[in-house]
Amino acid sequence: MDRFEKVTVIKKANVYFEGNVTSRTIILADGTRKTLGIILPGTYEFGTGDREIMEVLAGVIKVLLPGSETWTPYAAGQSFEVPANSVFQVSVDQAADYCCSYLKEG
Numbered sequence: 001m002d003r004f005e006k007v008t009v010i011k012k013a014n015v016y017f018e019g020n021v022t023s024r025t026i027i028l029a030d031g032t033r034k035t036l037g038i039i040l041p042g043t044y045e046f047g048t049g050d051r052e053i054m055e056v057l058a059g060v061i062k063v064l065l066p067g068s069e070t071w072t073p074y075a076a077g078q079s080f081e082v083p084a085n086s087v088f089q090v091s092v093d094q095a096a097d098y099c100c101s102y103l104k105e106g
Contacts, residue, residue, distance in 0.1 A: 004028065017044055023100070035100045043091040048082050050102040055079040059096030064089040 010025040014035065021044055023037025039061065054061070056078050062071045066086040074080050082088050084105055 017042065020044070033102045037098055037100070039090060039092050039096045039098065041092055041094060043089060045087060045089045047087050048084055050104055051084040052082040053079055053101045053103065054082065055099045057097040057099055059092060059094055061096045061098065062091040
């Protein structure tokens with residue numbers, strides 16, 4: 001899907017790591033929450049509350065998932081899943097564009 005329709009957009013940006021990672025939150029009609037963001041070159045660590053699916057829209061994001069010792073690259077058109085209540089790392093060499101979907105358990 002290359003577009004979302006009938007959404008609510010939260011105007012205030014989510015800004016992390018001195019502006020090197022930014023995103024905007026959108027809420028779909030069914031209440032589903034997603035963020036659309038950009039990651040600038042660097043390595044960053046994030047914590048999750050909900051389970052997340054991150055879809056790479058442009059660029060390559062290297063990911064170190066919980067319990068893994070291997071960085072795995074994901075390119076445009078690929079996605080990866082991060083468990084709820086965990087910590088993971090991402091690294092990019094060039095700016096990367098992503099969409100993150102938050103999946104409530106239960």
